[in-house]
Amino acid sequence: MHDTKVKLSDEIERHTLTVLVDNEAGVLARVVGLFSGRGYNIESLTVAEVDPMARTSRITIVTSGTPEVIEQIETQLRRLVPTHKVTNWTAAKAGIEREMALIKVAGTGDKRMEALRMADAFRARPVDTTHSSFVFEITGAPAKIDSFVDLMRPLGLVEVSRTGVAAISRGPDAM
Amino acid sequence: MDKDNTLTLEAGRTAAETMSGAQMVVRALKDQGVTHIFGYPGGAVLPIYDALFKVEGITHVLVRHEQGAAHAAEGYARSTGKPGVVLVTSGPGATNAVTGLTDALMDSIPLVVLTGQVPTHLIGTDAFQECDTVGITRPCTKHNWLVKDVNDLSRVLHEAFEIATKGRPGPVVVDIPKDVQFQNGSYHGPQAIHHRTYRPKTDPDTASIVKVVEMMAAAKKPVIYAGGGIINSGPEASKLLRELVDLTGFPITSTLMGLGAFPASRPEWLGMLGMHGTWEANHVMHDCDLMLNIGARFDDRCTGKVSAFSPESKKVHIDIDASQINKIVRVDLGVVSDATKALREIIRFWKAQKHQVQAEALKAWWKQIDHWRTKKSLSYRNSDTIIKPQYAIDRLYELTKHRKDVFITTEVGQHQMWAAQRFHFEEPNHWMTSGGLGTMGYGLPAAVGVQMAHPDALVIDIAGEASVQMTMQEMSTAVQYNLPIKIFILNNEYMGMVRQWQEILHGGRYSHSYSEALPDFVKMAEAFGCVGLRATKPAELDDKIKEMLVVRKPVLFDCRVDPAENCYPMIPSGAAHNEMLLSPDDGGEISEAGKMLV
Numbered sequence: 039m040h041d042t043k044v045k046l047s048d049e050i051e052r053h054t055l056t057v058l059v060d061n062e063a064g065v066l067a068r069v070v071g072l073f074s075g076r077g078y079n080i081e082s083l084t085v086a087e088v089d090p091m092a093r094t095s096r097i098t099i100v101t102s103g104t105p106e107v108i109e110q111i112e113t114q115l116r117r118l119v120p121t122h123k124v125t126n127w128t129a130a131k132a133g134i135e136r137e138m139a140l141i142k143v144a145g146t147g148d149k150r151m152e153a154l155r156m157a158d159a160f161r162a163r164p165v166d167t168t169h170s171s172f173v174f175e176i177t178g179a180p181a182k183i184d185s186f187v188d189l190m191r192p193l194g195l196v197e198v199s200r201t202g203v204a205a206i207s208r209g210p211d212a213m
Numbered sequence: 214m215d216k217d218n219t220l221t222l223e224a225g226r227t228a229a230e231t232m233s234g235a236q237m238v239v240r241a242l243k244d245q246g247v248t249h250i251f252g253y254p255g256g257a258v259l260p261i262y263d264a265l266f267k268v269e270g271i272t273h274v275l276v277r278h279e280q281g282a283a284h285a286a287e288g289y290a291r292s293t294g295k296p297g298v299v300l301v302t303s304g305p306g307a308t309n310a311v312t313g314l315t316d317a318l319m320d321s322i323p324l325v326v327l328t329g330q331v332p333t334h335l336i337g338t339d340a341f342q343e344c345d346t347v348g349i350t351r352p353c354t355k356h357n358w359l360v361k362d363v364n365d366l367s368r369v370l371h372e373a374f375e376i377a378t379k380g381r382p383g384p385v386v387v388d389i390p391k392d393v394q395f396q397n398g399s400y401h402g403p404q405a406i407h408h409r410t411y412r413p414k415t416d417p418d419t420a421s422i423v424k425v426v427e428m429m430a431a432a433k434k435p436v437i438y439a440g441g442g443i444i445n446s447g448p449e450a451s452k453l454l455r456e457l458v459d460l461t462g463f464p465i466t467s468t469l470m471g472l473g474a475f476p477a478s479r480p481e482w483l484g485m486l487g488m489h490g491t492w493e494a495n496h497v498m499h500d501c502d503l504m505l506n507i508g509a510r511f512d513d514r515c516t517g518k519v520s521a522f523s524p525e526s527k528k529v530h531i532d533i534d535a536s537q538i539n540k541i542v543r544v545d546l547g548v549v550s551d552a553t554k555a556l557r558e559i560i561r562f563w564k565a566q567k568h569q570v571q572a573e574a575l576k577a578w579w580k581q582i583d584h585w586r587t588k589k590s591l592s593y594r595n596s597d598t599i600i601k602p603q604y605a606i607d608r609l610y611e612l613t614k615h616r617k618d619v620f621i622t623t624e625v626g627q628h629q630m631w632a633a634q635r636f637h638f639e640e641p642n643h644w645m646t647s648g649g650l651g652t653m654g655y656g657l658p659a660a661v662g663v664q665m666a667h668p669d670a671l672v673i674d675i676a677g678e679a680s681v682q683m684t685m686q687e688m689s690t691a692v693q694y695n696l697p698i699k700i701f702i703l704n705n706e707y708m709g710m711v712r713q714w715q716e717i718l719h720g721g722r723y724s725h726s727y728s729e730a731l732p733d734f735v736k737m738a739e740a741f742g743c744v745g746l747r748a749t750k751p752a753e754l755d756d757k758i759k760e761m762l763v764v765r766k767p768v769l770f771d772c773r774v775d776p777a778e779n780c781y782p783m784i785p786s787g788a789a790h791n792e793m794l795l796s797p798d799d800g801g802e803i804s805e806a807g808k809m810l811v
């Protein structure tokens with residue numbers, strides 16, 4: 039069905055969306071199922087309960103698609119019964135996006151020293167240290183983490199664990 | 214029979230009462246005004262069936278397969294405007310209902326489906342007749358719930374009715390483990406219950422309505438493109454639609470789902486649009502300068518090739534579901550609203566602002582439309598020796614059109630399209646067909662549901678011999694409940710639409726589309742304890758139809774029709790509205806891209 043769409047723009051854009059939902063059983067499956075069922079992409083997904091009193095969870099999704107597809111994703115998310123609110127941070131340009139990653143680098147000698155120097159420049163903090171390895175904790179915009187991971191690659195990168203993006207609006211108001 | 218006092222309305226309307234989960238189910242149905250449910254018992258719903266046994270005022274219709282229960286409930290819902298209610302057991306009971314749920318989701322039919330589930334302590338252990346019902350039905354319902362605490366049950370049941378019927382209607386599932394049915398808990402009535410978050414927008418913005426009427430006043434070549442949303446909005450919407458056409462004289466077409474929203478006998482009616490729509494409807498859609506879409510969703514059967522769809526028009530899309538706007542076709546103005554409310558406001562503003570149509574231009578537009586009409590795109594070559602399917606439907610219509618209470622259901626395929634083209638509807642809620650999902654086997658159980666709701670009406674399932682065999686066992690239900698449904702089978706010994714596409718797209722290689730080893734439908738009718746009739750010659754058709762109409766029993770009518778007849782007009786896949794084929798002589802080369810489409 040998607041083949042028949044008239045596309046205003048074929049440019050694939052990356053957008054960060056936040057969905058505030060009732061924290062009821064199966065709500066994450068509902069959101070994720072919408073993406074898989076309609077052929078949308080999920081690049082990262084972050085979910086946690088944010089208000090135990092109101093029983094609401096906040097799901098932040100980084101997705102990609104043409105502007106039309108992004109618009110469809112937003113309206114489809116709004117249509118879900120447990121959805122309170124959907125915000126597109128990329129379109130709103132008033133959001134802060136941050137991600138945390140744990141990055142394991144193994145090596146000795148110069149490479150090990152170089153990794154530590156780089157980590158310092160990126161304000162990544164070693165949270166586990168052995169004679170032959172580090173685990174760095176780094177927080178920042180996804181692009182910053184991408185750069186840091188790329189820099190670690192020749193220095194003995196072993197594995198990466200990323201949380202996905204959390205996003206919030208600037209200024210005093212809620213989403 | 215001992216009467217169960219907890220199940221009556223009178224016993225305490227507002228205060229919470231203590232009762233078992235099973236009693237709550239029955240009580241909630243009564244409080245919601247449910248009078249009919251369609252179901253099939255099994256281990257995981259026995260407590261609910263036990264509560265039903267003791268209650269008065271709810272008729273339970275025992276189907277022969279859970280798919281039949283869902284379709285019967287759809288037929289009931291579409292012909293009454295009330296939600297259809299289904300009760301089935303866990304495991305296969307639930308999975309068998311999935312086709313009906315998906316069908317109802319695609320066609321926006323309000324269904325409340327209650328499924329039994331294994332007891333909570335057995336969930337996740339692969340217990341007997343266990344399946345992940347909420348997981349399986351999540352993508353084919355508007356919403357669903359697994360109720361693990363009996364004290365949540367009455368709230369969930371009332372929310373289920375609210376969500377099924379409010380906004381864009383759709384099916385919901387409430388999955389109830391057997392131990393929850395046995396436990397006692399507090400019951401709350403529907404008055405106190407509103408869903409926490411679900412607040413669909415149904416009122417149009419005034420600014421948008423002002424713009425719509427301005428666009429209408431400026432239009433030189435307008436068309437109203439009406440959809441099933443008008444039917445779903447209630448009979449008031451159809452009345453307002455008539456008033457709007459009275460005020461403007463705009464031509465009007467509708468989708469398959471919208472048939473009956475506007476009377477087919479009126480001169481403004483162009484017939485159905487789309488793949489098998491009329492020449493005039495599709496050309497009007499292609500050439501118009503203003504398209505007023507009310508409650509339709511630019512389905513691929515309607516648009517044809519989207520890049521060539523109505524290239525010159527300004528498009529207004531009124532839909533209760535915001536996600537439908539700009540989904541397939543980019544529109545100039547989207548209005549999120551219930552159809553009744555939007556139509557009411559359009560009429561109000563049109564009158565208040567004293568708008569006039571572009572009379573001269575509209576006259577020229579109608580002249581062009583009359584020219585298109587001369588194509589007579591629904592005509593066919595009749596025969597003296599063999600019954601043409603078109604002829605059969607024409608005769609069925611002519612011999613029943615004096616009655617106001619005729620309800621038509623269909624299966625899916627050629628017969629469905631011929632019925633849509635040739636059986637004319639004057640009122641909404643009289644045409645029940647599987648539009649979105651295209652479910653063969655829909656029509657017979659749907660007819661059961663319609664006839665339950667309208668015991669004295671004439672309910673006819675216009676069927677094909679292939680489709681009808683998918684849910685044939687529901688004849689037994691019709692016999693059990695004395696439902697005089699008429700199953701009018703256009704028997705061409707083929708899955709006709711498959712055969713037609715194989716002829717056009719696959720070089721006439723009729724791979725597995727011949728209905729071999731057909732049963733003798735007349736003998737089959739007798740075996741079911743109903744009436745079987747057969748017509749093989751055009752000359753005997755009228756008498757046989759009349760015979761069918763006087764029988765107060767279910768009838769299987771085996772109408773033997775031309776096996777080679779194809780359904781025209783037709784927009785081949787991947788073609789535009791103005792590239793229709795009228796007959797086999799038009800050839801019909803299908804593009805490579807078109808072959809990829811269905």
